[in-house]
Amino acid sequence: MRIDDESLKGLLRARGLRVTEPRVAVLAYLASTDRHPTAEDVETAINANGQVLSRASVYNVLHSLTRAGLVAGMSVTDGAARYDAHVAPHHHLLCRTCGRVEDVPWQDFGIAERGVLPDGRSVRTLALTLDGVCNACC
Amino acid sequence: MRIDDESLKGLLRARGLRVTEPRVAVLAYLASTDRHPTAEDVETAINANGQVLSRASVYNVLHSLTRAGLVAGMSVTDGAARYDAHVAPHHHLLCRTCGRVEDVPWQDFGIAERGVLPDGRSVRTLALTLDGVCNACC
């Protein structure tokens, strides 16, 4: 799943972000996994590669990537925020049993075609967090 | 929206929880508002009534009420968990602009009638968090 650094740098530039080593490293790591790592996971994984990345930088980078739309952050009820480089629309299934976060293929549950709720409020995105039980646990 | 304490005590007893002053106070407060207060909001509101409730107790009580199914906790991306005594099924609209959490009338978006996702994973609850913009901000 390793994406070459040049493509990643291109992504960063395309969004008007300066290309820095921490940003490339974080983006490469997030793009390489389908788990939904926490900030701490990101820091650990990158520092395991010999690089040194401070905790504060992990957050800085995650924030700038999020603002640029290159990664998406999500919060689960217990503990730390989780990040995800798959920004194509999809949903998340939060497993009640093991706490794992699994991706759910995107489907329009009948909301987006309207873009508004029946009472008129607008829904801008369709990133839903479903509460359920994953295959491993069922 | 004030519900008399006797009904609340009955609710607690029905769930096998001991009836204590903090529990009644927290439950009464949550039942009286359609905002989605944080633990701190709960503490502030109750202590404003002359009672004294420690921070730890607020969490104790919220946890026991949640375990008993009398209130539901939810986490939003930024900041503190929020609680809600309206446990009838409904969704939440998280406003991107002002951060407010609004209730959305329950609707089966075509998921529950199956109870499973197309790929077979089961979905246990339908408490969805929608990402959008509330009426006040639109």
Add this chain to the structure above:
DNA sequence: CCGCTCGTCTGGAACTATTCTAAATCTCGT
């Protein structure tokens, strides 16, 4: 109604996730 037991409450310390700060460093347009 009384006393006992165990669940609950309390204040404070501890812990975890995140943000802030101020200085050093680096990117990139010129």
Add this chain to the structure above:
DNA sequence: ACGAGATTTAGAATAGTTCCAGACGAGCGG
């Protein structure tokens, strides 16, 4: 290559939550 301004860094600070050990009190049996 230079300089302006963005980014990184380590460490301190903050916010939200949990843990702890002791005091308290709800509700059972008598």
